[in-house]
Amino acid sequence: MTGVLISIEIDAATVRRGDQLTIGGQIFTVADMTALPRNGKRLHFTTGDSLTLRPTTILWAARRVNPRRLRGR
Template sequence: MLVAVEIDAHSVRRGDQLMIGGQTFTICDMTALPRNAKRLHFTGGETMTLTRTTTLWAARRTDPRRLPRR
């Protein structure tokens, strides 16, 4: 199940999917940079730098059995 989550350099995870310019990019690896930034590596070979002040929306795959009950 995919859910929309707000991410920043602290909360981004491998496997998150970003929609940029109408294309979906899946994060396969990350590199820590100075000043709490991260360089995101996508499955297609592209990279993107996420600074500590950048906030984006991503799709994250979750297991519905592990979601908190309301």
Template structure:
């Protein structure tokens, strides 16, 4: 796995499914952190995940896992929209 030092990033543990998994998510499998390098769509809503180590994992449509996702501070997808919470 590449060494990566977050500058202005926050780590969040999130529940992922085949629909929400993203490249860069870190999933712990057998005590080893595995970073998702690529995703392949499969029939029935499943996805095949390829990790940076070259290993593969099939995430079925109903599977749920916990992953670590790095988000930049101030990322617009995180938190509340500023227009909804102005005083």
């Protein structure tokens, strides 16, 4: 995958597949998500681990973006 990694603030509404979160010094990449009641999400990582993200939870993630796409905005 091409592009650059940027640091972005995420919550249950803005998290995307491919986002990389650092938790306890380990990097976890979001592989899939499941919607939960009250706008929460369960994140499934490539490692097989999962994390429940509530609507009020805010985390920082690394997201790969294509800078050429951002230039036109």
